[in-house]
Amino acid sequence: MLIRKEFIIIIGTIILCKIYCRAGISIYKDLHNQEIGDGLCIKANGSISPIRKFICEKLNLMYSMRFLSPGTDAHYSIIVIDDEKCRHSMRIESTRDYNKDTAYIKPSGEEKKEKIAETFIEQKNQEMVETAETPTEEEKEKKTTYLEDYHQTLIEMFPSSTGSLSIDTSRNDSFIKFLQLEHVSKHKIHILACLFLLAEGVDIPLKVEGSKSSPMLVLKEIIVKFEEENKTEDLKESKPEIKKEGKERKLKEGKTGSRKDSKEGEEEIKIFSISMKDDLSSRKNENSKEKKKAVPQKRAAYVINFFIDNKTNLDIREGGKYTEPKTYEEFKTGKFLNNARWLIQYYIFNHLNSEDSIIELAKEVYFMLKKCIKQKKKEKSAEEVKYLESIIDKCFVKSSDANTIKTKHRINILTTIYKESPLLNVFPFTDDVSIPGYRAIPSYNRKEDSFNVGKVYSNCVEAGLLSLFCCLAYDPETREYTTEHMGNVSPDLKGFFDMYNKPLETDTYEMHREWSKVVADLENVNIRYLKENRNELASGIINMLYIIAEITGKYSEEEESLKELSTLLEEQDNKKQNELFKKVKLYTEKLILSLSKKYSSEENSELPNRGIEVNILKMSKCLDISKEMDIFGELVITYRYLNLEGGINLSHTSRHLQIRSFPSKVNILTEEKEEEIINNKDSIENESKKTLTDFLLIHFVYKVIDGKETTSNYYKENIDVSQENNYFYPIERLFLYNTFQKVEDRIKMIYYIRGCLLEHSLEETDPWSRFLSNMIGSLPLNDFNTVQDVFFNPIYRAGFYKGFCTKVNIPIPIIDRNIYSYTAGLYYEQYIYKIRLLNRHLEFLKAHLITRGNRGCFFAAVACQIHKDTNAQFLSLLTNGITSIDPLLEIEAFLNRIDRDLPEYEAVIKPNDIWLICLNMSFRSDKFNKITTIFFDKIVIDENFITIDGTKPEYTDEDIKNAMTKFDKTRFPQTVKKHVLNLVEKNFEYARKLSYLIKKYEIFLMGIEVSE
Structure with missing residues (x-):
């Protein structure tokens, strides 16, 4: 019971802090105008003003230092x-x-x-x-x-x-x-x-005195009394009084009259002497008669x-x-x-x-x-x-200077940026209010009203429902959450929005834990869970509809409609699928609108009607991860107000529910407001003396105005995969340019940052390794999608994560079975497009060459899907601007050194095959025509090669003629085809190698022809 009470207190404290932060801007003006003594006020850009902490919170700096810093x-x-x-x-x-x-x-x-x-x-x-x-x-x-x-x-x-x-x-x-x-x-x-x-x-x-078991915190008087001074001197200096609003407050002593001689002729007086022990000896456990021991702090x-x-x-x-x-x-x-x-x-x-x-x-x-x-x-x-x-x-400024133009610049920047968005009149997720992200949370037992911290799961579906209900419960008139308009909802749903009745800047672990009491371990047998203890909701739109009906108290009246949808779902007849999709769309729209808060336009109302639109896109019918049939697709709820638009997108897949909010199509900060902010920022920059708060404000303005523009100076200050010497980029600087708030962002940055440092081995003790390890530790690691996105890639497979994955154990065969060449190809293409550094490219290439992947020759599949322009850029880099094949000879030597007797390397591409792939890549642009013969000369035909139809190629005149015809039908540039066909007509060995290449690529790509 004590644990339960404490947990409620912690939740209340966190809610209060979050609400205060949202209200904090509105009190800053008054705070900096109040005198604290001698005609002084708190300096707006000083170290005792909360503005500094407010901006740091917006940049998520303390989160980064606590959870991600190499020092942790x-x-x-x-x-x-x-x-x-x-x-x-x-x-x-x-x-x-x-x-x-x-x-x-x-x-x-x-x-x-x-x-x-x-x-x-x-x-x-x-x-x-x-x-x-x-x-x-x-x-x-x-x-x-x-x-x-x-x-x-x-x-x-x-x-x-x-x-x-x-x-x-x-x-x-x-x-x-x-x-x-x-x-x-x-x-x-x-x-x-x-x-x-x-x-x-x-x-x-101030000093900690006493023993380790009985420490005391002692603060002595700052002004030392000398014996020769008048002993009857007024002692107000040691017992000061500070007047505030007519009341007197005195510094209190832990133990009065506590004096101790210091140096000869001096006398120290203790302001307080506090025991640093929690005296629990007078308390008893509710379930025990024994007294608790005092706890040294x-x-x-x-x-x-x-x-x-x-x-x-x-x-x-x-x-x-x-x-x-x-x-x-x-x-x-x-x-x-x-x-x-x-x-x-x-x-x-x-x-x-x-x-x-x-x-x-x-x-x-x-x-x-x-x-x-x-x-x-x-x-x-x-x-x-x-x-x-x-x-x-x-820290302080004269009250006469507290309202100067210089001071107002700082307050105005924050009030302009954080002025309430008009979109709040219809939608809760705007500006600094983020949509809930999924987390790892403990399982909930409804009968016992308890959590099992030993059994945790990733709550992506639960978080999606929380986002949905935040929209449904949002009352635009009060800017608060309520369930009154929904009817007789479950006590847990009502209790949740009574506790969390205002939009918060960030969702918390405590919020998700309380939300699980609403949706976990429900008795309705039609609601599907992935865990035997009825935790971790299964993804799927039909399952979601059952949950919504259950927790809103509408299941009894909606039961027949839901059963009809479930019956259609079980039908094998594909002709009825369109009927199912249509009915699900109509039913979902009706249910969502019936649960949404409505208000009507009146003559004196400042709030015109908001528009709500419900739609389901990309619908499909298939089995989920637990082999149960459901409908998957994107549930999109759009809210419109004046010329603004915002909403949420719940994307259901068989394994996951992804949540995202989309903001207004209209920039809330008008050009006039942006100019005002920039002018205030410029005024601060032009001041001769600036504080940390000033630099934070300047940086924050750059982030708000230029943060999303890839051509801006702010964007260019971030770590960049195209730059050299990224190893020396300060990690603390990384925190200034990346908030790392969202799980998806942290997942992407792990891969991106490792790509920025690919030429460095990164041992376990390296600061970058510790940072990346902590990034992994900040993710919901029991979630399959997280594991797949972080670890199932060629860079991890090749051992580049080894230094910071000492706490990770994933066997190589699992990696091989779960790396998908299409996804890896997309990443590879982005990397090629951004990178011009040969040494980094070679490391990246080696990682992909030793990857087995989920089909055929992994690297050949990846190379084939790369866009022709990027392909040309890549091959140009690997041939030193089409002047030398030395980098490719290094790759060949690397492949020759691999021990293919080891299980993890048995399927690695052979050295000779890399020349086949390069030759095929060279066909994409005629600028490689001058080195085509070099690639032809490097290829050695494998006489034991078996074609896709199980036979050995004979390279007869007819085979070669068919190969040339097939090559002529490809989409390669005409100048390339003319050049290659001219070569093979003059050189029979080249003709055999072209035929070999085409047949080999059929094996590489498991049926994908070279023309594709």
């Missing part, structure tokens, strides 16, 4: 098992435990350090306790680096135990749990302010110690490796993403969810800075006073 070691595994004799027997066994993610620790020598968080969390905490002894030489060698500590701290601050970025976790020794403890929560603003200032390099006297202590340890770290100060940028060029490296300042700032504004709490934090920071300045003036440290004053300048 993601805990996952995947094994694929298959039975060659049974087509649908493939089984995927995968694990993904986000709670076991740790920082990646670089191996030392031949021994790898233990990659367990507990190891160095305890080590670092032990170093900080007052009783710690001087470390030995061996302990010094084991000391972790800044980046290792940074990434472990990031993981502790964003545990994200469900795969969605989150500060919440069930761990009772976590940083968030520590801040939520009853005796700590009253100090949380003060603690966060301390960490904020420590990250800025301020010498805040070791993870919380580790986080705090990190900021204390690094307050003077030069790597994160001005001029350091990970400093905040001073120019846009510095910004584009992305190195600031490894800065403790950025980490704590993002955390603070993820944790604080109200305007008042942000103002309270700002006041605390300002008060502490003033105290620090006063102390440093006493110590006559002019340089440190100057530095502290610069922090005040970075």
Whole structure:
């Protein structure tokens, strides 16, 4: 029961945070106008303004750093098992435990350090306790680096135990749990302010004291009292009062009167001394009479110690490796993403969810800075006073300057971009509200109302239904979700949209888990599931209709209509198929419209009627993956409002349901608005002093305006497969130009990025390998379509993924049976079109040459389908601009070295056959006429060759004549055919080789003639 309550609390917290982020823009103007003391306001482009975090969230930067960064070691595994004799027997066994993610620790020598968080969390905490002894030489060698500590701290601050970025976790020794403890929560603003200032390099006297089992968090007074000072001096400096709206707030002490002598003549006063233990001794488990043991907050202590340890770290100060940028060029490296300042700032504004709490934090920071300045003036440290004053300048601005044109530029950019779209009057998925994507979620038991985390599945059909019901439940007038217009829906459906009643920017794991309570393990026997425990819905339009009727409470009235469709579905008569398709279309349209929220146009209404259109495209009738008959195709629901149009497309296939939304055909940002945004951006760029927030805003504008234009400078800044030296492209920079939000995008980028680095072997310890490994770990690995898209390709087959697939086990025979030459050919053609680098092409070619594929000679099939222009470009590259065949000789040598006695290489193309393929490729353009004879000369006829009809070719005059006739009928250019026929007429050996080529290609392509 405790688990259930906690889970509900976490869900509520996440919903609140997401809603706040959507509402955040509207409060920014007011927030930056409120005074925090001494006539100062929060600076809009400063480090204590939430604008910085807001833009980083839009760029998905913290998600990338938590889940994808090379500094993270993601805990996952995947094994694929298959039975060659049974087509649908493939089984995927995968694990993904986000709670076991740790920082990646670089191996030392031949021994790898233990990659367990507990190891160095305890080590670092032990170093900080007052009783710690001087470390030995061996302990010094084991000391972790800044980046290792940074990434472990990031993981502790964003545990994200469900795969969605989150500060919440069930761990009772976590940083968030520590801040939520009853005796700590009253100090949380003060603690966060301390960490904020420590990250800025301020010498805040915060320390973890005591023993490892009983740690204490102590904050001492910043201003040190000297004995010779008047002992009766007014103590307001040590117990300050900050007035806010007529109320007084005092800094509270954990233990009052706690004083300790420091240096001779000085006296330190503790502001608070807090136990870092969750005192559970007074609590009892509901199912047990035993008291729980107190839990030392070791993870919380580790986080705090990190900021204390690094307050003077030069790597994160001005001029350091990970400093905040001073120019846009510095910004584009992305190195600031490894800065403790950025980490704590993002955390603070993820944790604080109200305007008042942000103002309270700002006041605390300002008060502490003033105290620090006063102390440093006493110590006559002019340089440190100057530095502290610069922090005040970075965070705050005079109230008289808070509403200047410069400040408004920044707010205006965000308000213009995130102004509500008119399309929201009809459709929920617009602008920054994304359509739900599928995830790996645990199975649900309806009777027990419980989840089995040991049995997970990929919920592509469930996610599609969620997208559909978001559209059906959307009330355009209130901009909220409701089921009132649907009638007597199931309690679970109503409860879901009561909980999630507003469109959220991103779907979460918790949302999908709650949604499974609506659609999983339903009693209706007509609803098909793929799992025996009635989880994982089967794809198919008829199955979808049954589910919709069931959860909306309409099954009893729709039962006869659905049975009629099911009966027609079972009919073998193809003549009735058109009747079935027509009835399914009409029934689906009627059902969807009956469940949609409607409103009528009135004289005083600002909302004219919206148009809703339902259609099903590309309908087909076939068996699904469980060998059950259904109808597959694309269900398209289109919403129209004024001149705008948007909708969703649910594409049902036998194995999968793909979801996509299509936006308005009209650009929401008009030319006038774009010009306004660009002008504001230009004004910021022209300012002499710019902050990280400014660079984020500038970058964000480039992304919004130019991000989709392939000719734009923004697009050209991204990693590019056509460029050399991609190995040195900063991975953090990659995060700035790619949000990696969608599963489909991450799948494509794995293949694309490996293609960008094909000339590099990428060992397991390589940063790129760790990044790509983490990309794989971020996917729903128990989903067949994901596995097929990521692993069933020639590049994986050839071992180019080996360095980052150490947690992946897929036997080569499974790869061979599931690589499709047509799909691979499309990828290959794109690669040829974009690449001009010979060394990368040779590696790519080798990978395809050793691939068996699902039919005949794989590479010959791929080469045949490549467009003639791309084909000419490819062969030109492989012949050094038609000047030399040296690259092809390298390929020939590579094929000669392959051990064909090994099962995985027994079907690899023979060296001689590569010359046949090149000769055939040369026929596509007459510019290769000058090297045609070279290819003819390299070919050696295999005298043991058996034709497609099972005979040996005799190469008689009649055979050769037939070959020449067949060649003359091909679609090759006339200039090429004339040249080749002229050669074979003069050279009988060339004639035999042309006949051999044509017969050989029939074998290559299993019946596909060379003319195709």
